[in-house]
Amino acid sequence: MAEAVAASRERRKLSFGGLVAPLGFAVVLIGIWKLLVTAFSVPAYIMPPPEAALAAFQASPGKIGLAVFYTLRNAAAGLAVAFVIAISLAAAFVNSKAVTRAVLPIVIGLRTAPVLAIAPILIMVFGRGIGTAIAVVVIVSFFPIMVNAMKGFSSTRKNALELMHVLGASGSATFIKVRLPFALPFIFAGLRSAATSAILAAMLAEWLSGAPGLGTMILDAASYRKNDLLWAAVIVSMVLAYLIFSLTTAVERRLTSWRG
Numbered sequence: 001m002a003e004a005v006a007a008s009r010e011r012r013k014l015s016f017g018g019l020v021a022p023l024g025f026a027v028v029l030i031g032i033w034k035l036l037v038t039a040f041s042v043p044a045y046i047m048p049p050p051e052a053a054l055a056a057f058q059a060s061p062g063k064i065g066l067a068v069f070y071t072l073r074n075a076a077a078g079l080a081v082a083f084v085i086a087i088s089l090a091a092a093f094v095n096s097k098a099v100t101r102a103v104l105p106i107v108i109g110l111r112t113a114p115v116l117a118i119a120p121i122l123i124m125v126f127g128r129g130i131g132t133a134i135a136v137v138v139i140v141s142f143f144p145i146m147v148n149a150m151k152g153f154s155s156t157r158k159n160a161l162e163l164m165h166v167l168g169a170s171g172s173a174t175f176i177k178v179r180l181p182f183a184l185p186f187i188f189a190g191l192r193s194a195a196t197s198a199i200l201a202a203m204l205a206e207w208l209s210g211a212p213g214l215g216t217m218i219l220d221a222a223s224y225r226k227n228d229l230l231w232a233a234v235i236v237s238m239v240l241a242y243l244i245f246s247l248t249t250a251v252e253r254r255l256t257s258w259r260g
Contacts, residue, residue, distance in 0.1 A: 048228045053235060056228035063217070064236055070213040072240065074130055075202040078137020079195060086142040087187070090149035091175060111143045115201070119208045133205035133213075140201035141194035148190030152183025188252035195248050196241045203237060214240075 030050050036042065037049045044052065057064060089107065093100040115136055126132040156179045164174040206215030214237050221230035 045225060045227055048231055052228040053231040056226070056232040057236070060229065064233060067212065067214045067217045067233065068236060068240060070211070071199065071202050071206065071215065071237070074133035074205065074211075074213060075137055075198040077130065078134040078202065079141055079198045081134060082138045082142035082194065082198075083145055083191070085138065086145035086190070087149055090146050090153055093150055094153040094179075095171070107143075107146070110139065115139060115204065116208075119205075123209050128209040129211050132209045133202050133211055136205035137198045137201040141198045144193045144197075145187065145190040148186040149183055152186030153179045155186070156182045184256050185252070188248065188256070192245055192248045192252075195244045199237060199241045199244065
């Protein structure tokens with residue numbers, strides 16, 4: 001009982017510390033921002049003071065909130081598709097060298113293609129909407145998940161695989177009950193990287209296609225010289241990426257607590 005109480009207190013301390021540290025760092029950054037703008041008399045059309053960005057956020061909470069919804073929807077949908085593709089490819093590559101030799105070069109070629117170069121093709125295929133955003137997010141996000149998943153699936157202990165073989169387990173049962181649990185830390189390492197990139201990819205797709213979201217809001221604000229709204233949208237996108245990263249880390253701790 002005492003050990004459970006101590007563990008609970010330790011988790012609360014970690015949670016509190018994980019909240020205070022980022023907030024403190026954000027306050028420091030805002031202070032530096034304000035100091036630089038004031039000390040060097042930076043014009044508002046280049047960099048407005050923090051209070052101007054805050055005022056822009058307070059003046060348009062509904063507009064910014066709707067843009068966040070569209071960007072988050074596009075990023076989440078694209079990340080889900082990227083996750084399924086990445087895990088499927090990683091499992092196929094680990095289980096078959098022939099598939100690896102045939103498909104992996106194509107996957108690498110697709111990943112190295114500049115998104116800006118193939119964006120017009122994606123827009124022609126998927127249109128100026130959520131389809132293009134999902135396609136861009138998938139292209140940007142699936143590779144780090146796939147690479148880490150391959151490493152995780154290959155790191156499974158041999159004695160665990162031998163035990164499943166002795167028990168007569170099927171390949172799918174071995175994958176679900178042994179390879180996948182052992183690979184979770186690697187998969188989440190790739191997912192953390194992909195999740196933050198997904199927000200940027202969704203905003204890029206919105207920028208290129210004109211679909212609603214934070215990317216289009218930033219582009220429109222820059223076009224109309226609304227720098228306070230532009231900076232407010234940029235800050236919101238940074239906060240959104242950090243929250244997604246934190247959520248992914250929390251889910252990883254929850255699902256891999258058994259390893260401790």
